[in-house]
Amino acid sequence: MFRVKVLRRYDVSSRFKLITYLTSFIVGIAFFVLFEALLGTNPYEVVDRLFIRPLTSYDDFRVSIRYTVPIGIIASGLLLVYRAGIYSIGAEGQMAVGAVFAAWAAYTLSLGSPTSVLVALSIGMLGGIIWGLLPAILKALLNVNEVLTTLMMNFIAYSLVDYLIYGPWRSPKSYGFPLTEPIPTAFTIPTYEGIPVINFLVLLTVVLFTYVVARMSKLGFQIRAYGLNPSAAYASGMSFFKVVLLSFIISSALAGLAGALQLLSIHQRLGPKSWSVTEGLGYTAIVAAWISRLEPLAVVPASLLMGALVNGGLAIKAVLGQSEGVVNLMNGMILLSIVAAEFFINYRLVVRLR
């Protein structure tokens, strides 16, 4: 017989932390591959489809980058709220509403390019903000748990999209599919050989913006103080209301922007579930934000990686004929192993023989 004891760890070096995080990430992937192997899939093929091709083959990389951009933009916003110690998971809903608002702009306003795109993107950001505002105000004024409110707002956003595509916005020419009309060409953002170059430039701008906000601005200072020690931040006269509201507004505006960009450049219409504009990327971005360790510049590699993984997951789904839960499963496994890393940084297991 042996028994396992859980013991608290005291001195922890930053090198140990880094190694633990990297290891746990690999372990998460390994578990996913193992799971695939149990389904009877060739593990080598899984790794190839999941990782190697989406990052190395030009054709696959073009698709990966389509996921990278929204993941990166959303993760940039999320790292600000996470730095403030606020655990919003509402980016998915804010992204969906951003796409809805941008679609509204495209269907109703008659503008010429590029004003049309700028206006639609701004309106998309406004949509994201509106969706983030309710949880933000509840948190700022009444300290209502943001995890619950943001999650519920996501479902409301899904329902809003469903209402529009099954109801008033359903295209008569879509052969009965619940899809909207394609948006007018004046509102589309061009891609280069299928690569959303403009979107990627937007991502880089956003990363720079969040870098300045998080690392160099007064707001970033207040956000960090609140995240690291709310009592001392409050006692120093920093406003909780302001920190919560502003960080929420920035993150939900960026989620809305991501939704609008995906709509205007990639999807160009709203659709249900697997054809949806969000594709669950609002959740994937949470993983990317934590992989970046909440460092703005690290969001770029983190979102490249997650974009590739999403693409690879879809490839597995298509090539190996597996269900759509595969990508969610992989996300969940990676996030869980990162959470587990937190545990192994604070505790160690001792196995003793009896």
Next chain:
Amino acid sequence: MVNQTSFLHGKSILAKDVVLSVSGLSKRFGNVVALRNVDLELRSNEIHVLLGENGAGKTTLANIIYGIYRPDSGVIKFFGKEVDIRSPKDAISYGIVLVQQYPMLIERMTVAENLALGFKGLGLLTSPKNIIRVIREVNEKYGISVDPEALVSSLSFSEKQQVELIRALLLNVKLLILDEPTTMLTSYERRKLFTILKKLVSDGRSILLITHKVLEALEVSDWITVLRRGEVVASRPKDMYSVDELVKLVVGDNSELGSVISPSKGGELGGDVLEVKDLVVLNDVGGVAVNKVSISVRGGEIVGIAGVTGNGQKELSEAIAGLRKVRSGRILINGVDVTNKGPSSRFRAGLAYIPEERLKYGVVGDMSVAENLILKDYDRFSKFTLLKLSDAVKVADECIKAFNIVTRGPSEKVKALSGGNIQKLIIARELRLNPKVVVAHNPTLGLDLRSTSIVHEYLLNIKYSGSGVLLISEDLDEVIKLSDRVLVMYRGGIVYEGVRGFSREVLERAMLGIVDV
């Protein structure tokens, strides 16, 4: 290093068994040597005092013996056998229990419920009566007077500490380690604690008591080991020390510790800088903690508030600092009504606050020294919305020099600093704002002699510069030493007020609610 063996001549010493022996113990934290080649022998039936200033390595040594830290090198033997203590759980299984400086109890549970947690002696399903009976037996045997059925939140600090002692006894402790147990006690409570401790050792147990108070060490110990900068500088029976010698051993050959400051009468008094009128404040569970308290502090004076912990001082200071809502009454800072306004309106009106819980309310431990120094007035270091940290670093360099903050530099994280240096940092930040009134709550709690006298000097300088100080302290000596006027708080009210020249005894009685008319 003093050779210990030369003192092992007395019969009584030889007769005792060595319970714990530590040899060649070293521990580093990064570049800082916390302990260097420490030897220690602790015998049965003995109160062994570990004496030294803050940062001398006392707590580190205790934490190693208790399994919280692992030593870099060295051997620990317990009853002659080499032991590897990897965690507090291991330590407890050997019969080593550490009582922390602040009791770790669940406030909303009763004493018995708290003690039932983690106590395996009674089996999984036991009736509450059993544990209450066991507690009563322990109480009777050692002269402890804690009601097992009382809610922990209703207990005084010293009673909570006694609950921790009962817990140790229930765990069948052989070696009890106490970390600065007397910092928050009145002299009456301290004497009571010492009586209990003496009964414990006469019963075959050993005690390792950590303190930085020389007189206390002489009062209670059988044996004293002096630590200075991580090294043992002396270890002998108590009787072989004189007070002067002991002080020198603790402080080292350092004359800068210096003169005891005697507060002079000071200059002219200014106008009211802090007015508290009929203040009523509730505690966390909705009870009245501060009951119709009125205080006024004028520029150029130090007003002390004495009292046993838990009589409303915490709620009073938090209400003044804007951390706690006021039920009724008013607070004016330099003539500005700030009642129920946030903390920022207060420091704009001229309030500086030195909080008791400095790690919670005073600093952000994971931020740098420079960032913590501008935590309140970061607006002055920003252009548009961008923060100019380079300016903050310059100010930090000045503060580090002026306030003698021991740190590796402005970018070091504050949590790496010692308690005394964190307190100097907070004072530096608060004084930079040119306050009209400073509210200091237990400003020297847990600080060593040197840091304490520095803090006292700063408080006096504030007074001489014409600002007012409200000193809320549970250290009566400190209150007596510094204050021009003293108010005594008891059960949420002011029960006594006196001007300079107060007798210690009158104040102590007032602290226990006994007021002579």
